Amino acid sequence: MDGSPASGELRAFEVFLQTGSTTPLGHVGSLLAKSGPEAWRLARETYGRRDNAVRLWVVGREEVHSAASDSRRLLEGKSRMPYRLPAFPQERRRRRAGVHRDARPAPAPVSAPAMTAALPAEPAAHTGGLWPAVIDDLFLHAHRLAGRTVDYTELEEALAVGSIAQEDLAHARTLLGLIGYDDAAADAHFFDRPAQLWQPTALTASARDGRAWSVARGLIVSAGVTALVSxxxxxxxxxxxxxxxxxxxxxxADEQRLHLEHWATRAARYAGRARTGEPAAVLATAVQDAGDFFGTPALTVLTEAGTEPAADGTALPAIPADVLTERFHRLLHSAELPPSFLPGLPQQPSGRVTGEAFPDLADVLGELRTVRAQYPQGAFQ
Structure with missing residues (x-):
């Protein structure tokens, strides 16, 4: 409490009061006085007669520091790091679910009994059937990320990676809904399919792990999904x-661009270190594994109880593979990646293969079913 009067002029003071030992100090009003001691006495008479008053402060208004006149706009602005806010995952999931369920067209419902065999894909110049395959990549990448959140010593990075994993899972569900799956069919699609009905790239089906692999997968998957969706x-x-x-x-697309920025920032950190050989080698291997990212899918449609959902891309447009590859490279160049960390996919991608070609995929699918079995029905809808 500032006590010496500087002059006989009245000054404005802000009054702060704490009532009870467990409540915070709070602003209760303002008053005019000639000095700090006089302001405190006036405040005691005006505000300090309340029960349980334990602390009383007066502060000259000229000593209160605040932003300019637009402070309210700044305070109300959206956080640049929303994943730091309390209950962010639940609120984000509810908000996204509400927007997407209202925004997407209502597809014909698809029942979800056991899957039957799928047909081999005919060679095609376009990628209408690519949507289910990319959804597989997005879902598997999210599962890998979710398992790594506890490995980061930096809390901010762990929260960011966890947020990206949740958003990737939500994006996979949104895209699956747009090609004709209801909640029950989507649940069966993600958790009940055998490996031979999956068609991921080797990049997301592999059990390779570590921070460098997370960055490499993140760069390629986020750029690939953004290219396809945009x-x-x-x-x-x-x-x-x-x-x-x-x-x-x-x-x-907007959220996947943010994911791409995140992974590009991490790649730049690797490039700024003295020992960048290993991460660069990991990225080179990851590019080889993702050479079929925009390739012709191994399966046409997943037949469920004799019903073919719109999983052949009829609800979403087919895009030529060379157009997707060009958009992919443009996105990565705009991310300003270091040259040694700039992945490039082939202009003529190889065709995708089914999941039984990847021994690690069976273990991943077993993990997914174990996790699903431990949660109540509907938890993943």
Missing amino acids: CACDALDDTPVGHATRTALEAV
Whole structure:
């Protein structure tokens, strides 16, 4: 409490009072006085007669520091790091679910009994059937990330990676909904399919792990998904269904761009260190494993109880593979990656293969079913 009067002029003082030992000190009002001691006495008479008053402060208004007149706008602005906020995962999931369920067109419901065999894919110049395959990559990448969140010593990085994993899972579900799956069919699609009905790239099916692999997978998956989704947005028409689909896809593309920025920042950190040989080698191997990212899928449609959901891409546009590859490279160049960390996919991608070609995938699918079995019904919807 500042006590010496500087002059006989009245000054404005702000009064802060604490009532009870467990409550915080709070602002209760203002008053005019000639000095600090006089302000404190006036405050005691005005505000200090309350029960349980344990602390009383007066502060000259000229000593209170605040932002300029736009402080309210700054305080109300959206956090640049929303994953730091309390209950962020639950609120983000509910908000996204509400937006996407309202925005996407209502597809024909698909029942979810056991899967039956899928048909081999015919060679095609376009990637209509690529959507289910990319969804497989997105889902598996999210599962790998979720298992790594406890490995980071930096709390901020652990929270960011956990947030990306949750968003990737939500994006996989959103895209699956846009090609015709209801909640029950989506649950069966992710948790009940045998390995031979999956068609991921070797990059996401592999059990290779570590921070360098997380960055490499993150770069390629986020850039690949952003390329596919943003090209689809460009190709959609202006019908009500096209507009609703575009709205949902744009939300996915915006968040995937943020993921790409995150992984590009981590790659730049690796490049700034003296020993960058191992991460660069990991990225080179990851590019080889992802050479079929935009390749022709191994399966056409997943047949469930004789019903073919729109999993062949009819609800979402087919995009030529060379267009996707060009958009992929443009996205990575715009991320300003160091040259040694700039992955490039082949202009003519190889065709995808089914999941039984990857021994590690069976273990991953077993983990997924174990996790699902330990949660209540509907927890993953």
